[in-house]
Each structure stands twice: as structure tokens, then as C-alpha cells.
Amino acid sequence: MTGQREAPVLAVDIGGTKIMTAIVPADGRVLAKDVSPTLAGEGVPSVVDRLCRAAEKLVKSNNLKFTQLAGIGIACAGAINTGRGMVTVSPNLPGWVDIPLAQMVRERLKVDTFLVNDASAAALGEHRYGAGKGVKHLVLLTLGTGIGGGIIADGRLYLGASGAAGEIGHMTIDVNGPECPGGHTGCLEVLASGTAIVREAVRRLKNGEESSLTEMVGGKAGGITAETVEKAARNGDGLAREVLARAAYYLGVGLANVVNIFNPEMVILGGGMAGMDDLLIDPARRLVAERAFPVSAGAVKIATARLGNEAGVYGAAAFVREAGKGRKP
Amino acid sequence: MTGQREAPVLAVDIGGTKIMTAIVPADGRVLAKDVSPTLAGEGVPSVVDRLCRAAEKLVKSNNLKFTQLAGIGIACAGAINTGRGMVTVSPNLPGWVDIPLAQMVRERLKVDTFLVNDASAAALGEHRYGAGKGVKHLVLLTLGTGIGGGIIADGRLYLGASGAAGEIGHMTIDVNGPECPGGHTGCLEVLASGTAIVREAVRRLKNGEESSLTEMVGGKAGGITAETVEKAARNGDGLAREVLARAAYYLGVGLANVVNIFNPEMVILGGGMAGMDDLLIDPARRLVAERAFPVSAGAVKIATARLGNEAGVYGAAAFVREAGKGRKP
Numbered sequence: 001m002t003g004q005r006e007a008p009v010l011a012v013d014i015g016g017t018k019i020m021t022a023i024v025p026a027d028g029r030v031l032a033k034d035v036s037p038t039l040a041g042e043g044v045p046s047v048v049d050r051l052c053r054a055a056e057k058l059v060k061s062n063n064l065k066f067t068q069l070a071g072i073g074i075a076c077a078g079a080i081n082t083g084r085g086m087v088t089v090s091p092n093l094p095g096w097v098d099i100p101l102a103q104m105v106r107e108r109l110k111v112d113t114f115l116v117n118d119a120s121a122a123a124l125g126e127h128r129y130g131a132g133k134g135v136k137h138l139v140l141l142t143l144g145t146g147i148g149g150g151i152i153a154d155g156r157l158y159l160g161a162s163g164a165a166g167e168i169g170h171m172t173i174d175v176n177g178p179e180c181p182g183g184h185t186g187c188l189e190v191l192a193s194g195t196a197i198v199r200e201a202v203r204r205l206k207n208g209e210e211s212s213l214t215e216m217v218g219g220k221a222g223g224i225t226a227e228t229v230e231k232a233a234r235n236g237d238g239l240a241r242e243v244l245a246r247a248a249y250y251l252g253v254g255l256a257n258v259v260n261i262f263n264p265e266m267v268i269l270g271g272g273m274a275g276m277d278d279l280l281i282d283p284a285r286r287l288v289a290e291r292a293f294p295v296s297a298g299a300v301k302i303a304t305a306r307l308g309n310e311a312g313v314y315g316a317a318a319f320v321r322e323a324g325k326g327r328k329p
Numbered sequence: 330m331t332g333q334r335e336a337p338v339l340a341v342d343i344g345g346t347k348i349m350t351a352i353v354p355a356d357g358r359v360l361a362k363d364v365s366p367t368l369a370g371e372g373v374p375s376v377v378d379r380l381c382r383a384a385e386k387l388v389k390s391n392n393l394k395f396t397q398l399a400g401i402g403i404a405c406a407g408a409i410n411t412g413r414g415m416v417t418v419s420p421n422l423p424g425w426v427d428i429p430l431a432q433m434v435r436e437r438l439k440v441d442t443f444l445v446n447d448a449s450a451a452a453l454g455e456h457r458y459g460a461g462k463g464v465k466h467l468v469l470l471t472l473g474t475g476i477g478g479g480i481i482a483d484g485r486l487y488l489g490a491s492g493a494a495g496e497i498g499h500m501t502i503d504v505n506g507p508e509c510p511g512g513h514t515g516c517l518e519v520l521a522s523g524t525a526i527v528r529e530a531v532r533r534l535k536n537g538e539e540s541s542l543t544e545m546v547g548g549k550a551g552g553i554t555a556e557t558v559e560k561a562a563r564n565g566d567g568l569a570r571e572v573l574a575r576a577a578y579y580l581g582v583g584l585a586n587v588v589n590i591f592n593p594e595m596v597i598l599g600g601g602m603a604g605m606d607d608l609l610i611d612p613a614r615r616l617v618a619e620r621a622f623p624v625s626a627g628a629v630k631i632a633t634a635r636l637g638n639e640a641g642v643y644g645a646a647a648f649v650r651e652a653g654k655g656r657k658p
Contacts (some may be wrong), residue, residue: 058595079622088624126463137489153482160466160592161628167589170622174504184585193536222401256513260496261331261478261590263489293408295417299490315641 007070009320013118013312014262016040016075016092016145021054021184023062024317028129030310033059040093044258048101052108072105073316075121077148081149085115085164085217090179091146116319118312120166123150124157126268130306137264142271147189157319172320173253191250194273201229201243211239212227226273231278251280259292261301281321338397338649339384342447343405345369345421345474349638350383352391353646356633357458359639363387369422377430381437399435400441402645405448406477411492414444420475424483445648447641450493451634452479453486454644455597459635466593469634470497471600476518478552520579523555530572531557540568555602562608573608580609580618588621588629592645599634
């Protein structure tokens with residue numbers, strides 16, 4: 001396989017709604033990409049087929065052959081067994097239980113395929129090419145419909161015994177809080193994710209509280225998203241502001257835990273909600289200063305991600321390349 | 330400094346009540362040790378003086394000179410800045426704020442001195458010589474009056490940006506729980522430590538509840554310790570059993586977080602309370618199986634420490650030796 005190290009990687013990021021495929025040459029930049037719908041409800045074989053067809057199309061349109069690739073790297077939401085290339089369970093992909101995804105893709109496309117959790121991939125991507133370049137110890141959280149986590153310890157992606165490490169979103173911070181389908185209660189994700197923000201806003205509206213949100217969604221509570229809540233808050237809506245302040249509080253509590261546990265140089269916040277700097281991130285930062293030990297609170301920079309929604313494919317490509325070099329990713 | 334690698338280390342473990350000093354030759358076994366009281370209330374200079382005199386006595390009684398040592402390693406409770414050799418704050422050593430302990434000892438005894446958190450030292454000790462030999466990823470928790478934590482990632486002690494990583498005892502798991510002097514609320518330590526067990530037992534007795542504990546301590550609630558509660562529980566006392574079940578519950582919640590975050594091969598429980606297998610550890614183990622993701626819950630062995638109260642000096646010695654070899658500990 002001489003020369004394979006310099007060969008491009010086909011990187012894939014599978015989320016609950018979209019599959020992103022990308023060609024990533026050795027210099028790490030994304031050469032070409034494509035986005036298709038996940039349509040998880042159609043079942044595993046259908047999603048895998050859609051993924052492979054998107055890959056075939058992208059490889060062909062870039063005048064490449066699969067035999068020219070260094071490998072395929074797949075970033076996927078959920079509890080991933082990296083060693084076995086299996087999705088053990090994935091809240092955003094209903095019915096995906098113990099799916100040998102790496103093997104399924106490898107058999108179809110005849111290329112070495114590696115599977116890694118999407119937030120771990122994002123952490124690796126941001127470390128190699130984004131906000132965390134040159135940082136020794138960092139923790140990345142993706143703040144979206146769920147909350148994922150990835151850990152860089154001593155400059156390397158930390159994956160744990162099975163490759164499932166980093167489930168910081170499922171860290172219980174309020175044991176008496178709402179139940180999470182993950183089998184526990186009051187985790188960061190059920191309290192501070194986009195889904196949690198929507199759930200809390202809807203709950204309060206159903207309690208008869210007044211808010212401009214009602215009008216914004218034409219009276220249909222089902223139309224509320226984290227973005228609607230943000231917009232309402234920016235327009236001065238009291239309920240929306242309180243709902244975001246609540247999420248920021250829980251985010252701050254979770255981040256203080258992360259800071260006390262990891263004493264990282266940097267925490268990187270990515271995902272759709274990381275842009276709510278004044279409404280979500282700043283108050284969370286202040287809470288870290290209050291709740292974490294000064295030695296660790298003083299050492300950490302809480303930054304936002306730079307690679308946007310491409311962090312996963314950047315990281316998946318780096319993962320393949322470093323695994324391919326015989327280095328532990 | 331040829332030959333220093335083979336030279337013995339003087340290892341020290343400073344806790345809230347005792348200072349242990351030990352001579353640890355290159356083979357890692359503890360050759361000789363001594364225990365003196367900490368008497369933290371007498372102030373920093375007095376404790377440092379007592380530590381140095383204990384060291385001088387032990388070195389002399391072993392026919393050694395300080396110039397023959399590879400170094401001095403100090404394990405100390407609290408938020409430690411390992412890089413600077415400073416105790417930044419230590420709940421068990423009142424008034425120890427930003428104390429440059431390594432420098433103070435180095436200047437007095439004229440030997441290279443390294444400082445590390447006591448639970449991190451214990452993790453390193455158990456990894457090199459105890460229950461965690463050969464394990465790649467492990468987390469150690471010391472269950473005593475407080476709850477300390479140490480992390481081995483990829484076979485190496487993980488210390489974070491300043492050397493303060495591993496404060497798992499100060500991870501908030503019930504944000505609405507009791508305040509911790511560390512500046513946060515409802516952390517594992519305030520809910521599941523020996524101190525927490527005593528606090529809960531005393532609270533219930535003061536509420537007028539009946540228990541054999543009252544008689545055991547001659548009516549003086551101040552005489553209750555975690556050991557008294559254990560003894561009462563073993564004799565079938567309902568209140569004592571409930572108090573321990575409560576601590577086990579919180580311990581299980583905290584361990585599930587650790588398992589989801591680190592996906593470790595092993596969690597090692599040390600400290601005085603790790604011996605309460607049936608009353609504390611087994612129920613906590615069952616809760617991990619219920620609350621953590623199966624991929625990680627299935628990969629972890631929750632074991633008890635092997636080196637007893639010597640884990641700190643074993644680890645402090647290994648820390649000096651590995652730092653002395655130019656390897657990052």
C-alpha cells in the first residue's frame with residue numbers, strides 16, 4: 001500500500017437528518033463534499049445504501065477510484081464501539097442497535113473503513129485543523145439537538161476501552177431531573193440541548209404563559225425550534241430569555257464539571273447553538289468561573305468551533321490517516 | 330546525576346490527619362515508612378517543618394543521605410498545580426491557599442521535589458504496582474472523608490493543563506443538592522463521602538429518628554463516624570442501612586458518569602470506604618449497569634484498590650522516577 005498515506009480519504013458524517021460525504025486529500029482540506037438526507041426511518045439497509053451511493057457519486061465526480069483512497073472514515077452520532085466499527089445505540093438513528101456499520105460499508109465499497117463517534121471526530125478535526133490547533137488537552141462539546149463530547153488528551157484523541165468515551169452530554173448533573181432515553185436522569189443533554197430548550201418553551205406555553213413565540217409559530221407549539229427561541233429572546237421576549245438562561249445555567253454546571261475533571265487548556269463549543277454567545281455561552285462561562293476550582297477555571301479557554309458542520313468529516317479523515325499510519329488515533 | 334535513576338525516592342503522602350513518609354527503592358516496594366500527625370491547625374510552616382523532620386529521621390534511620398536520593402515526591406490532598414508544585418487550595422488542610430510546597434521542601438532538604446494530588450498519585454501507584462497493572466485506561470476514586478480522583482489514560486497519568494485534573498469528587502450530580510466548600514453544589518463528595526454519610530446519619534438522628542447508633546456513641550452524635558454507621562448497618566440497623574444505601578445511590582450515579590465519560594477498562598475504588606463491598610460498592614455497581622451505556626458499562630471492571638493506604642507513596646515515588654527519566658508522568 002505504498003503511497004496510500006498521501007492518498008485522499010473519503011470522509012462521511014452521519015447525523016439524524018443529513019449524511020455528509022467529503023473527499024479529503026492529505027493536506028486536510030475538504031476538496032469536495034455532498035450532502036444527502038439520512039431518512040433514518042427507512043431503516044438501516046436503506047441508510048447504508050444511500051451512504052454508499054453518495055460515496056460512489058462523489059468519488060466518480062472527482063475522477064477517483066475507490067482503490068485510490070487511503071480509506072473511508074465514518075463519523076456517526078451515538079455510542080460507537082470504534083474497535084469493532086459498530087454503532088451500539090444511537091438516539092438520533094432509531095433502531096440502530098449493534099449495527100456493524102464499518103463492516104457493511106467495507107464489504108460494499110471494498111475499502112478499509114473506520115467508524116468513530118461524531119463528536120470525537122469533531123474534536124479531532126478541530127484539534128488538527130481548527131480552533132484547537134497546538135492545544136495539548138481539550139474537550140469539545142457539540143451543542144445541537146443533542147450534546148456530544150470528544151476528548152483530546154495529550155494531543156491524541158481519547159477513545160477509552162471500546163472507543164465510546166466522551167459521552168459528556170449524558171453526564172447526570174441533576175439526578176432528580178427528566179429522564180433520558182439513555183437510561184439515566186438529568187443529564188446535560190436533557191437539560192441544555194436544543195431539544196431541551198424547545199421542550200421547556202413548549203411546556204411553559206402549554207401552562208398558559210404568554211410569549212411572542214406563540215405568534216411566531218402561528219399558534220403551533222410544534223413549530224418551535226431552538227432558533228425560534230433565540231430569535232424571540234433577541235427581540236426581548238421574557239419567556240424565551242428565561243428558557244435560554246435556564247439552559248445556560250445547566251450548560252455552565254456541566255462545563256464546570258468538565259473543567260474540574262479534565263483541567264483542559266481549552267473547551268471548544270460547536271454545533272448549531274454555539275453561536276448564541278451572549279445568550280448561552282457567556283453566562284455559562286461566568287458560571288464556570290464561579291463553580292470550578294480556580295486553578296482549573298483559570299487555565300481554560302472556552303472557545304467556539306471553527307470548522308462549522310465540516311468538523312466531523314475533517315476529523316473522520318484525520319482518524320483514518322492516523323490509524324493508517326499505525327499510530328493510535 | 331548518573332545512577333540517580335536507580336536511587337531511592339523519598340515519598341510523602343500528606344492527608345488531613347496524617348503524614349506518611351516512605352523510602353521507595355527503584356524496584357517500587359516500600360522499604361521503610363513512618364507516620365506522623367499532620368496537625369494542620371498549627372499552620373503551614375509547622376506542618377512543613379514536621380514533614381521535613383519526619384523525612385530527615387527516616388533517611389537517617391535507613392543509613393541514607395539526601396544526596397543519595399533520586400528525588401522527593403509529595404502526594405497531597407487538594408487542588409494541586411503540579412507544574413508549579415503548589416497547593417492552590419485543600420479542603421483538608423485549612424488555610425493552605427497557593428502554598429509553594431515543593432519549593433519549600435526543596436529549599437530545606439536540597440533535593441529535587443515534585444508535588445502531585447494524592448488521588449492522582451494513588452491512581453499511578455495502583456497502575457504501576459497494584460490493582461491496575463497492565464490496564465490502559467483507568468479511573469481511581471478514593472472514598473474517604475472526601476472523594477478524590479485520578480486518571481490513567483493510555484497508560485499514563487493524566488494531569489491536565491496545570492496538573493489539577495481528576496477532581497471527580499467535585500463533579501456535580503445533583504445541582505440542587507448541598508453546597509460544597511469548593512464553590513459548587515451537590516457534588517459526589519458532598520453526597521457520598523464518609524463525611525456525607527455521617528452528616529446524613531446525624532441529621533436523621535437529630536430529627537428524632539431511632540437507631541442503635543445513638544447507643545453506640547453514648548448519645549453523642551458527634552461521635553458518629555462512617556465506621557460506626559457501617560457497624561450499625563451490619564447489625565441490621567434500619568437507619569444506618571438507609572444512610573449507606575443513599576450514599577451508594579449517589580456513588581452509582583457518579584460512577585455511571587465516569588463510565589460514560591471515560592469508557593475505562595477499570596475503575597478502582599480505594600480509601601477507607603472501599604471495603605464496604607456489600608453495603609456500598611455492590612449496589613453502586615448495579616446502578617452503573619442500569620444507568621451507563623451498555624457499550625461502556627460492559628467494558629468496565631469496578632475493582633477495589635490493592636495498595637491500601639500506601640498507594641499515595643507508591644504513586645509519588647513512581648511520579649518522581651518517571652519525571653526524572655524525562656518522561657511525562
